Amino acid sequence: MAEEVMLIGAKGSPFTRRVETALKMKGVQYEFMEEDVSNKSPLLLKYNPVHKKIPVLLHNGKPICESLVIIEYIDETWKGTPILPEDPYERAKARFWAKFMDDKCLQPLWKSCSSQGEEQEKAKEEACELLKILDNELKDKKFFGGDTIGLADIAANFISHWFLIIQEVTGVEVSTKDKYPKLYEWIDEFVNCSIIKENLHPKEELVAVFRGRLQAATATK
Template identity: 65%
Template sequence: MAEEVKVFGACLSPFSRRVELALRLKGVPYEYIEEDIFKNKSPLLLKYNPVHKKVPVLLHNRKPIAESLVILEYIEETWKGNPILPEDPYEKAKARFWTKFTDEKCLPALRKAGWSPENEREKAVEEACECLKTLESSLNGKRFFGGDTVGMVDIAANFIGFWLTIMQEATGRKLLSAEKFPELFKWTDEFVSCSVVKESLPPKDKLLAFYKARVAEAKEAQTNAPK
């Protein structure tokens, strides 16, 4: 009996794209189901993720798993080929640490720096750059965070590898550059150049249009705000 593997995701979501990348790296065939997470969440999504009601959700043989990092761990334990975590317990623990750091520290700081109002921007950018500097230190001259191949930390940092560049273009706020973060900037090139990664990225023009719309909405909201 063939395995049932489905991914409920959103095209522009870095979190659902993480799941797709992990499955592709493992060579696991899956069915992708696009969700309208802003206006019309499907009954199935609400059924399979009743707690958070968001993507991604992995459905494996009718068993739902939610939250992208939890799903990545599940994928790693279920399909053993092409591991995305090191075998050594200490190295594995370090990879999990940096994965958590990326999710809990870097991403919120980068979003805040990208979308914060003018009077909060300087501090937000400073905090985001500190996070990038700390994350860059973990590369330590390696091609990828996982060494010579894409691993769990690289997958978790996909927002930095692709989405951040587009966000910078839309907002005009420069956070990641070759001058400030040479190793991390080089990693982004290596990451998006991988054929399997390219297959797991959204169309650049679609993402840029989405971010530009957000910028326009934010400007309109500021213009119409009570003085």
């Protein structure tokens, strides 16, 4: 039976891009279904009834949800470039940092640019502390995964691309090369990996997406 791999996602979403990166690292061919997140499709609701969120990977009709869970599934299912290392302690570290990106960094980084007044000041302070932690983690390494990109690098993709663009769109300066030199070295290495570089989302499209989101956030205040 021919293998069927389908990805329900949105090209502008860092979570979708994480999964695409993992599929491309494994050389897996897949069909991409662009989801309109403002008008969710019956397909998405059927395959991710719990969260109703992208991305969803369908492998021979079986759905897998949550980007980090999907990446581990891909790593365990297909040969090719490994995404997690073999050693259990190194695997634990990769999972720890990937979880850190989602649980700790995402919200404060977004808020540091999108909120206002006191809330923004607090988010900026928090974001700076988090970026310092990441900068420090990278002090002796090229990637979070060591010499090659791994789970934590893929999970940090929103820092290397999306977060820089949000800062540009909003004019808010949170991260700079001077403050986080190792993190900026990592950004440079990461976005220049061929697999990442060839699949970066066009900046002008993301600029449009963020302008829309920021306007929506302001309108609901």
